[in-house]
Amino acid sequence: MKILIYAIGFLFGNLVSSQEVFGEWKTIDDNTGLAKSIVxxxxxxxxxxxxxxxxxxxDKRDVRCVHCKGDQKNQKVEGMLILKDLSKDKDKYEDGTVTDPENGKTYDAKMWLNEDDPNVLMVRGYLSFLYRTQEWKRIDD
Structure with a gap:
């Protein structure tokens, strides 16, 4: 009986942890569909x-954020903090910012797990009513 309880606990624990946004994600290029980085x-x-x-x-690992402002100006993109200060609100994280290192602009941000596939993280940067949403893919351990 104890083994069954441990097995259920283990499976439930893995299910819950796989539903979290924490961990490593592959960013996907909107135009090519190819993976660009790991966040x-x-x-x-x-x-x-x-x-x-x-x-x-x-060949892109030494690229710097030449268009960024403030302390991110000329910082190496690899290692750069691009998502900041998001807070959980039910099943979404919002009220933070996301920086696009290609153009150096920082946008308001929100993110959430795709309802149909919790291994896809939806990351949205927006300015007023204009927005762009990317799908990031979870990296399996």
């Missing part, structure tokens, strides 16, 4: 952040 999404002091852990194209 690590994590929680710190009750807020959610995301850092570019790795750029997948080796």
């Amino acid at each position: 690590e999404v994590y929680e710190q002091n009750g807020k959610v952040f995301g850092r570019i852990k790795k750029i997948l194209k080796e």
Whole structure:
């Protein structure tokens, strides 16, 4: 009986953890559909952040954010914090920002897991009523 209880607990624990936004995600290029980078999404002091852990194209790994402002200006894109200060609100994370290192612009952000596939993270950057949503794919451990 104890084994059955442990097995159910283990399966339930894995199901719950797979429903979280935390972990590593592949960003996908909107135009080509190819993976561009790996972003690590994590929680710190009750807020959610995301850092570019790795750029997948080796020849792009030393690229710097020349169009960024402030402390991100000329920072290496690999290692850059691009998601900042998101707060959980029910099944979404919002009220934070996302920086596009290609153009250096920072947008209001929200993100959520795709209802049909929790291995897809929907990341939306928006300015007023204009927005763009990307699908990031979970990296399996």
